[in-house]
Amino acid sequence: MSADTDPGALGRLGSRLWFYSNYHCNLQCSYCLTESAPGVARRQLTADQIRDAARDGRELGFDSFGITGGEPFLHDELIEIVADLAAQAPTLILSNATVFTPARLRRMEAWAGLPVEIQISLDHPEPDVNDEMRGPGNFRKVVEAIPRLIDLGIGVRIATTLEDPENADPDEMDRLCALHRSLGVPDSHHVVRPIIHRGRAVGNTLGRDVVFDDFEPELTLTADGAFATPFGPTVRGGRLDTDLLVTRATAPLSVPVAALMRAAGEAPAGDDARTGIR
Amino acid sequence: MSSIVAPVAPDQAPLLARPYYANGAPGPIAGTMAHVPELLDVAMPFIGAALGPGAVSARLKEIAVLRASALLECDYCVRSHTVVALDEGLVHAEVRALRDSGPAEDAFTVDRERALVAWVDELATGRGAVDPVVEARMAEHFAAAEIVELTLVTTTTMMLNRYCTALGLPVSATVAERLSAEGLA
Numbered sequence: 537m538s539a540d541t542d543p544g545a546l547g548r549l550g551s552r553l554w555f556y557s558n559y560h561c562n563l564q565c566s567y568c569l570t571e572s573a574p575g576v577a578r579r580q581l582t583a584d585q586i587r588d589a590a591r592d593g594r595e596l597g598f599d600s601f602g603i604t605g606g607e608p609f610l611h612d613e614l615i616e617i618v619a620d621l622a623a624q625a626p627t628l629i630l631s632n633a634t635v636f637t638p639a640r641l642r643r644m645e646a647w648a649g650l651p652v653e654i655q656i657s658l659d660h661p662e663p664d665v666n667d668e669m670r671g672p673g674n675f676r677k678v679v680e681a682i683p684r685l686i687d688l689g690i691g692v693r694i695a696t697t698l699e700d701p702e703n704a705d706p707d708e709m710d711r712l713c714a715l716h717r718s719l720g721v722p723d724s725h726h727v728v729r730p731i732i733h734r735g736r737a738v739g740n741t742l743g744r745d746v747v748f749d750d751f752e753p754e755l756t757l758t759a760d761g762a763f764a765t766p767f768g769p770t771v772r773g774g775r776l777d778t779d780l781l782v783t784r785a786t787a788p789l790s791v792p793v794a795a796l797m798r799a800a801g802e803a804p805a806g807d808d809a810r811t812g813i814r
Numbered sequence: 815m816s817s818i819v820a821p822v823a824p825d826q827a828p829l830l831a832r833p834y835y836a837n838g839a840p841g842p843i844a845g846t847m848a849h850v851p852e853l854l855d856v857a858m859p860f861i862g863a864a865l866g867p868g869a870v871s872a873r874l875k876e877i878a879v880l881r882a883s884a885l886l887e888c889d890y891c892v893r894s895h896t897v898v899a900l901d902e903g904l905v906h907a908e909v910r911a912l913r914d915s916g917p918a919e920d921a922f923t924v925d926r927e928r929a930l931v932a933w934v935d936e937l938a939t940g941r942g943a944v945d946p947v948v949e950a951r952m953a954e955h956f957a958a959a960e961i962v963e964l965t966l967v968t969t970t971t972m973m974l975n976r977y978c979t980a981l982g983l984p985v986s987a988t989v990a991e992r993l994s995a996e997g998l999a
């Protein structure tokens with residue numbers, strides 16, 4: 537097997553290749569890492585950029601893909617892009633699950649049989665409390681969307697983002713878990729993670745500080761360059777953070793891969809258990 | 815002059831740029847190149863190797879750097895390298911002659927330094943092939959490796975001259991104070 541196709545060739549890098557498909561969003565959550573909102577600059581990756589990088593990524597040893605934003609489903613070509621990516625490797629999309637119109641769900645039928653999962657944010661079992669952070673009507677849309685996605689054969693994961701996960705109210709967590717189970721999402725597909733003190737969370741004095749070593753290095757491509765983790769390309773005060781920028785060049789993919797491997801090699805082993813941010 | 819690009823602040827230093835921020839904010843060349851970390855990563859070691867200590871003496875290198883910077887009218891490099899040139903033992907008359915856009919050779923008495931000044935003048939102001947007379951003088955006083963090193967010093971400086979001028983990089987307060995004290999502001 538040549539070095540180009542050896543999964544071990546990625547060294548300490550995570551084997552999932554991430555894409556920020558776009559930065560805009562229909563919501564405006566109080567802890568949003570990217571200060572996403574309806575009116576912000578879209579900064580989209582084109583379908584060709586994503587496809588080319590995915591193809592190169594497979595050759596370099598990446599075994600799965602992730603798409604995040606912003607709200608990825610606002611990217612006009614997202615459904616076609618995911619079909620292409622998932623034909624090559626399992627693909628995870630991070631979504632707020634509030635934009636699954638009947639028309640969009642019909643288009644997603646094209647994913648039948650493909651290894652696609654959607655990770656949906658749901659923070660609290662009570663609609664009012666959940667919607668305080670994420671906006672009015674969020675809870676209702678999410679609980680309506682999950683069974684529809686499962687009916688389409690799409691894997692659903694739930695991500696709960698909390699200010700202080702270690703000290704979460706056990707009763708609330710029990711009710712949240714009962715809720716996701718009732719919607720068809722097993723415990724193995726529920727992740728609880730802390731708010732990260734970046735992006736809009738800074739202005740709202742939320743979250744915990746993190747540094748490079750807190751993350752498993754996972755190459756993340758954006759319209760502004762390649763970052764060391766999907767938690768890297770954050771936006772504060774309208775300005776992109778560059779402290780976790782790897783390279784401005786994203787193609788050929790070997791350039792950011794080599795740079796991130798060097799940066800990761802020079803740092804002590806990551807400890808994502810500390811923040812539980814996977 | 816205002817700068818079109820602000821240097822990357824220390825708390826925003828990209829991963830590959832962090833070594834350059836180990837002691838706080840670097841100079842404005844590294845600080846602006848940090849916007850494109852993969853270029854900083856190769857450019858700064860190259861610039862350091864070309865302009866830093868080498869087989870050719872620091873005095874010769876500073877003659878080349880200061881002269882090229884003056885002819886390309888790079889305020890940042892002229893002022894910064896006036897300080898370096900003085901530290902390398904160039905006297906005020908030599909520095910003034912190199913900084914003046916007129917002929918500078920007469921400020922130097924050593925033949926190989928005069929040949930170098932003519933070589934740099936040719937590189938910085940000429941177009942196309944180098945004047946054969948200037949070339950012959952250079953070949954008479956320098957070995958092949960020295961010619962290569964001094965030519966790289968000069969042309970790397972010219973690249974930096976345009977970079978610093980285009981981006982309007984400001985000299986540090988320390989440099990400005992030293993130049994005032996020396997009467998070379």
Ligand code: SF4
Nearest residue numbers: 561563564565568632
């Ligand atoms: S956290 Fe997610 S859903 Fe909320 S505004 Fe940001 S991108 Fe949109």
